[in-house]
Amino acid sequence: MGDAGIEPRRTALKPGDFLFLPFGCLLTLSPYVLFGGLLVLAAVGVFVYYNVNVDLFGMGRPDYSSLVIDKRFQNIESGDKKWAIQYEKQQPTVFTGKIRHASPIRLEMVPFLTHDILITSGDYADPLKVSTSVSDHHFFWASRVQEKPVGSINLLHTVPLNEAIYQQLLEIRSDQMVTITGKEVLKIEAFDEKGKRIGGWQDTGCNSLVVTSVTIQKR
DSSP states (O other), rough: OOOOOOOOOOOOOTHHHHHHHHHHHOOOOOHHHHHHHHHHHHHHHHHHHHHHSOOOOTTTTTOOGGOEEEETTTTETTTEEEEEESSSSOEEEEEEEEEEEEOOOOOOOSSTOOOOEEEEEEEEGGGTTTTEEEEETTTEEEESSSSSEEEEEEEEEEEEHHHHHHHHHHOOOTOEEEEEEEEEEEEEEEEOSOOOEEEEEOOSSSEEEEEEEEOOOOO
16 A cells, blocks of 8 residues: 655745745846846936936936025026026016927036927927927927928927926926926026136027926816
């Protein structure tokens, strides 16, 4: 008469055990697969950081707590750097239209310059009539029809007046109808602690803007 088989003891999984299942799966992968996966994640993170209108858990957010700004928003200090802002005019400019592009600006030289926003109206707001693109802080458009487009197209390089305005700019997405108001900037110059000019910003045909108001139309 043969021996009776002994069944293995079964242990019920606890809810907490499921939390460790992904880590167990990772341990079974080869180092090459893990390294390749990390490279892909890093590439995706870099793309999002430079191209998607998010602050990536605060990493892309200007440090407003370190900025000392005068009442006229003409002189800014932070640590060993200073900036001077010259305006084209003191009267505010209002831009209203459809958003065709919104992406972050990441410039260490001017850390409070935050977004490229392409705002359009008329034919320029219709992708069936006009194609648009933004690259390296410049915009391009091409008519898809024979007639000359009617309307307006402006690429805004934004300097938020404060953190609340910055948060509103983060909410802007393509195809939204938006009104953005602010003072147009002629140029921004950066200086070191000794007053030596070390760089700056001046657009070429676009609209640098200290943004004072943002209104996103609800659909």
